[in-house]
Amino acid sequence: LSGRKILLFDEATANLDSHNERQIGDVLTNLRGNHTVLVVAHRLSTIMDADLIHVLEHGRLVASGQHHQLVEMSTIYRNLAKEQHLIYDSALA
Numbered sequence: 001l002s003g004r005k006i007l008l009f010d011e012a013t014a015n016l017d018s019h020n021e022r023q024i025g026d027v028l029t030n031l032r033g034n035h036t037v038l039v040v041a042h043r044l045s046t047i048m049d050a051d052l053i054h055v056l057e058h059g060r061l062v063a064s065g066q067h068h069q070l071v072e073m074s075t076i077y078r079n080l081a082k083e084q085h086l087i088y089d090s091a092l093a
Contacts, residue, residue, distance in 0.1 A: 007031060010040040021046065044077075044084050053077075 012024055025046060031037050032051070041047050048067045055063040055070060055077050063074035070077040071087055081087045 004035065006036045006038065008038045008040075011042070012039065012046070014041075014043065025049075042080075044081055044086055048086070 009028065012028075016024065021043070028037055028039065028046075029049065039047055039050065044067075047053055051066070052064060053067065053070055054061055055074055057076055063070055063077060065073065067081075071081055072078075078087070082089070
């Protein structure tokens, strides 16, 4: 991986338990300093700390931003975050 400038991970944590997901997340975080890292994920915990998140719906870009921005401005992202227990209604008040 060290010789690559752009790395693409497509659902890299989809079938992992939370412990292994965290380990992969740590690796991705460490790679960000020296590489462009693109991560495709339905599990938002994998991408919450990304510099920039793009939200797609039916193959179309519908929102972009960081996690906290998307929770506020994107209904699709906010609903996914609620479903995955990453935010709660009381946190939005």
